[in-house]
Every structure is written in structure tokens, then in C-alpha cells.
Amino acid sequence: MIGSLPLSFVIESIRPKMSSGRMCIVVLLTSILLTSVAPNQRDSACPPQCSCIAFQVVCDQQCFNQTQMSSVFDNINDHAIEILVTGNVFPNMTEELFWYNKESVRSLDISNNSIQILSSRTFQFLSNLETLHMADNTISMNPISLFRKVPGVKDVSMRSAFQSISNGSYIVPNLTEIFLDVDLNSLRYLDLSGNNLSVNGGFRSLCNARQLKLLKLSNAGLRSLRFNTDCFSQITEIDISLNEIDYLDAEDRSALEAMPKLSMLNISLNPFRCDCIAKGFITWLQNKSLSFNVVDKDRVTCSGVSLYNINVAEIGCNSLLGMSIVNGRLTSWGLLSLSVVVMISVMIIIGIIVKHKTTLARKSYRLLKHLRRNDYRSLGIEEQEFEEDVMIYAV
Numbered sequence: 182m183i184g185s186l187p188l189s190f191v192i193e194s195i196r197p198k199m200s201s202g203r204m205c206i207v208v209l210l211t212s213i214l215l216t217s218v219a220p221n222q223r224d225s226a227c228p229p230q231c232s233c234i235a236f237q238v239v240c241d242q243q244c245f246n247q248t249q250m251s252s253v254f255d256n257i258n259d260h261a262i263e264i265l266v267t268g269n270v271f272p273n274m275t276e277e278l279f280w281y282n283k284e285s286v287r288s289l290d291i292s293n294n295s296i297q298i299l300s301s302r303t304f305q306f307l308s309n310l311e312t313l314h315m316a317d318n319t320i321s322m323n324p325i326s327l328f329r330k331v332p333g334v335k336d337v338s339m340r341s342a343f344q345s346i347s348n349g350s351y352i353v354p355n356l357t358e359i360f361l362d363v364d365l366n367s368l369r370y371l372d373l374s375g376n377n378l379s380v381n382g383g384f385r386s387l388c389n390a391r392q393l394k395l396l397k398l399s400n401a402g403l404r405s406l407r408f409n410t411d412c413f414s415q416i417t418e419i420d421i422s423l424n425e426i427d428y429l430d431a432e433d434r435s436a437l438e439a440m441p442k443l444s445m446l447n448i449s450l451n452p453f454r455c456d457c458i459a460k461g462f463i464t465w466l467q468n469k470s471l472s473f474n475v476v477d478k479d480r481v482t483c484s485g486v487s488l489y490n491i492n493v494a495e496i497g498c499n500s501l502l503g504m505s506i507v508n509g510r511l512t513s514w515g516l517l518s519l520s521v522v523v524m525i526s527v528m529i530i531i532g533i534i535v536k537h538k539t540t541l542a543r544k545s546y547r548l549l550k551h552l553r554r555n556d557y558r559s560l561g562i563e564e565q566e567f568e569e570d571v572m573i574y575a576v
């Protein structure tokens with residue numbers, strides 16, 4: 182083991198073959214070699230089965246468990262700038278995992294590790310952190326004031342981070358609690374997609390990131406926005422695709438218009454309606470003077486029709502029972518009204534039949550009498566038999 186040999190012994194053993202100039206290089210190289218293999222020297226260590234290139238540490242898809250992960254984090258060297266640890270299983274992301282001083286770390290990716298527990302203390306030694314990705318985890322409670330120790334963070338992804346895989350239920354993150362007591366003035370990119378934000382005020386309570394530029398809230402169960410415009414004065418891109426939004430009301434529309442820097446809005450793949458109720462929204466959407474660009478327009482549809490191809494003038498608002506026909510298609514409202522009309526008509530007809538049943542029976546009997554008589558004659562049946570049959574029919 183070269184690591185256990187005294188440095189002087191190594192130098193002595195090679196001295197006779199070298200000049201003094203070369204000697205320095207060898208001493209230098211030897212000491213580098215010795216430091217790299219010396220135990221408890223964490224300057225250039227690399228956790229087993231991980232790859233460490235320059236200042237980057239990658240432990241990808243190793244399926245490490247909780248115990249193994251503690252040793253992985255212990256062995257990350259003190260100069261690492263970028264740490265990527267994904268595809269493992271360590272539910273308890275405790276404060277102890279980053280026990281050592283990790284001020285050098287700028288970027289941490291702990292996505293897809295089945296993490297259930299996180300706290301503000303988890304990142305307490307990562308005071309210079311800028312990028313924090315923790316997508317695809319199963320965080321099962323609100324990590325209160327999660328970002329308190331990393332106020333300089335710029336780019337945060339919590340995409341599908343609160344999804345419970347054990348029983349298929351969703352944890353509804355309370356952003357008020359997660360962002361409690363911290364001003365995230367450095368935050369520029371925030372991805373909260375794939376989490377159920379439909380209750381707890383959703384992201385409406387989010388006002389700690391006033392310099393935010395990009396906000397992703399795709400697939401988050403949202404029905405409306407209720408953005409607090411004052412909190413998002415720097416925002417340039419908003420993604421609210423794949424939600425439950427059926428139209429944006431006047432309040433949501435003016436909030437979007439009031440964002441001075443907004444340049445890109447993704448509202449694709451929402452279940453929009455195109456009846457009287459959404460008329461104002463569709464008119465607004467088709468207005469060429471909107472100050473921002475709506476992307477993926479061909480996927481902004483109501484029952485398969487692009488909202489950009491709808492002739493707003495054709496959306497009926499005062500027609501029979503609110504029935505609306507848009508470009509020859511019945512909307513859901515229209516269909517509902519139509520079925521109500523059909524049901525009422527059927528009921529009226531049944532009512533008439535019940536009320537006049539005796540008159541109707543008599544009329545039809547008289548009408549059929551001659552025909553039936555002819556039938557019976559051609560079959561050669563007796564007159565009496567015919568009369569009996571007629572009696573049964575009349576009853």
C-alpha cells in the first residue's frame with residue numbers, strides 16, 4: 182500500500198536515478214498521489230460507484246438505500262460544485278446527509294429518490310446553492326420554510342415532488358408553509374408542475390419570489406388563476422397547460438394583462454368551453470393586440486375545435502334555453518339544453534296519450550275494424566269468433 186509508506190522512503194528509493202530538477206516534480210506528484218488515497222482526507226474523494234469529473238459528482242441510478250446514501254454524502258469532496266444524485270431510494274433526507282461544510286456546492290439534483298422527508302435544515306450547509314432540483318419524489322408533508330438556508334437559490338424544480346406512489350393519493354403542498362419566512366429574491370425559475378395545487382390557496386399565496394421570470398404550473402389541477410399581479414411583476418413566461426381551466430374570467434384576464442413583462446403564455450390542453458359563458462374569454466384570446474404570445478395555439482381547443490377558429494359572433498347567448506351552436510357543433514351546454522327539450526316533449530306526448538286513451542282506443546278500433554273484418558273473411562273464420570276477438574281487443 183503506497184498510502185501507508187512514509188513519504189521520505191519513497192523519495193529515498195528513487196533518488197539515485199534522478200537529477201534535482203526532476204526530483205521536485207516527483208515529490209509533487211507523489212504528494213498528490215498520497216493525498217488522493219489517504220484515508221479521512223475528503224479533499225478529492227469520490228463516493229464508490231459514483232463518477233467524479235472536475236467539480237461534478239454524479240451518482241445516477243445506483244439504487245442506493247438510506248444507509249448507503251449517508252456514506253455517499255460523507256464521501257463527496259469539499260470542492261464539489263455540482264452534485265447529481267438520482268434514482269436511489271432514501272426516504273429520509275435528513276439534515277445529517279450534508280453534515281460537512283459544502284459551501285462550494287452551487288447545483289444539487291436529488292430528483293427521483295423516493296424522498297419523503299425534507300426540512301429547512303436539510304440544506305443548511307449549502308449556503309451558496311443556486312440550482313435545486315428535487316422532481317419526482319414522494320414528499321409526504323409540507324417541508325416548512327424549506328428555503329430558509331438557501332436564500333440565493335435561482336432555479337427550483339419541485340415537479341411531481343409531492344406525489345405519493347404508495348397509495349396513489351396526492352399530497353396537496355401548502356406553499357404558504359413551504360415558502361414561509363424567506364425572501365427568495367434570487368429565484369428566477371420555479372417549476373411546481375405535476376403537483377395537486379387545487380386547494381390551500383394553491384400558489385395564490387406565493388409572493389416570496391418577486392423577481393421570478395418563469396413559472397411552470399402545468400398539470401396541477403388548477404381551475405382558475407387568481408394571480409397576485411404585484412407578486413409577479415418580473416414574470417416573462419407562465420405555463421398553465423394541462424390544468425382544469427374551462428375559461429379565464431375577467432379577473433384572471435386582467436391579471437395577465439397587468440404583468441408588464443409577460444411574453445409567453447402556455448394554456449394548451451385545458452378543457453375549454455366555447456359557449457356563452459366563455460364568449461368574453463374567446464374574444465379576448467382572439468384579440469391580436471394581446472401583449473404576450475400564446476404558444477401551442479392549435480392545442481387551445483374546446484371539444485376538438487381550436488378556439489382561434491371559432492366565430493365569436495356565432496356563439497349564441499339568448500337562444501332557446503341557452504342552447505349554443507358553435508360552427509355547426511353543439512357545445513356541452515347546447516347538448517344539455519337539447520336533451521332537456523327532447524325530454525319535455527316526450528313527457529308532453531305521453532301526457533296527451535294517457536289523458537285521451539279511451540278516445541284513442543275507440544278511434545283506432547274503428548279504423549282497424551274494416552281491415553280486420555276483411556282479414557277474418559279471407560281466412561274463412563266464423564262471424565262469431567270475429568266478434569269475440571273484437572270484444573277482447575276493445576277491453
Ligand SMILES: *[C@@H]1O[C@H](CO)[C@@H](O)[C@H](O)[C@H]1NC(C)=O
Nearest residue numbers: 244245246247248249250270
Ligand atoms: C442497504 O444496502 C446494503 C447493501 O446492499 C445492506 O447491507 C443494508 O442492510 C441495506 N440497508 C437498509 C437499511 O436497507
Ligand SMILES: *[C@@H]1O[C@H](CO)[C@@H](O)[C@H](O)[C@H]1NC(C)=O
Nearest residue numbers: 242244267268269270293317
Ligand atoms: C427513477 O429511478 C428508477 C430507478 O430507481 C428508474 O427506474 C426510473 O426510470 C427513474 N425515473 C425517472 C423519471 O427518471
Ligand SMILES: *[C@@H]1O[C@H](CO)[C@@H](O)[C@H](O)[C@H]1NC(C)=O
Nearest residue numbers: 272273274275276277278298
Ligand atoms: C430521519 O432521520 C433523522 C436523523 O437520523 C431521525 O432523527 C428521524 O427520526 C428520521 N425520521 C424518520 C421518520 O425516520
Ligand SMILES: *[C@@H]1O[C@H](CO)[C@@H](O)[C@H](O)[C@H]1NC(C)=O
Nearest residue numbers: 321345347348349350351352
Ligand atoms: C395515502 O398516503 C398518505 C401519505 O402517506 C396518507 O396520509 C394517507 O392517509 C394515505 N391514504 C390512504 C387511503 O391510505
Ligand SMILES: *[C@@H]1O[C@H](CO)[C@@H](O)[C@H](O)[C@H]1NC(C)=O
Nearest residue numbers: 323355356357358381382386
Ligand atoms: C395552508 O396555508 C394557509 C394559508 O394560505 C393556511 O391558512 C392553512 O391553514 C394551511 N393549511 C394546512 C393544511 O396547513
Ligand SMILES: *[C@@H]1O[C@H](CO)[C@@H](O)[C@H](O)[C@H]1NC(C)=O
Nearest residue numbers: 350351353377378379380402
Ligand atoms: C387534488 O386534491 C383535492 C383535495 O385533496 C382532491 O379533491 C382532488 O381530487 C385532487 N386532484 C387530483 C387530480 O388528485
Ligand SMILES: *[C@@H]1O[C@H](CO)[C@@H](O)[C@H](O)[C@H]1NC(C)=O
Nearest residue numbers: 399422423447449450476477
Ligand atoms: C406547452 O405545454 C404543453 C403541455 O404541457 C407542452 O407539451 C408544450 O411543449 C408547451 N409549449 C411550449 C412552447 O413550451
Ligand SMILES: *[C@@H]1O[C@H](CO)[C@@H](O)[C@H](O)[C@H]1NC(C)=O
Nearest residue numbers: 438464465468469470471472
Ligand atoms: C383588443 O385589445 C385592445 C388593447 O387591449 C383593445 O383596445 C381592443 O378594444 C380589443 N379589441 C376587442 C375586439 O376586444
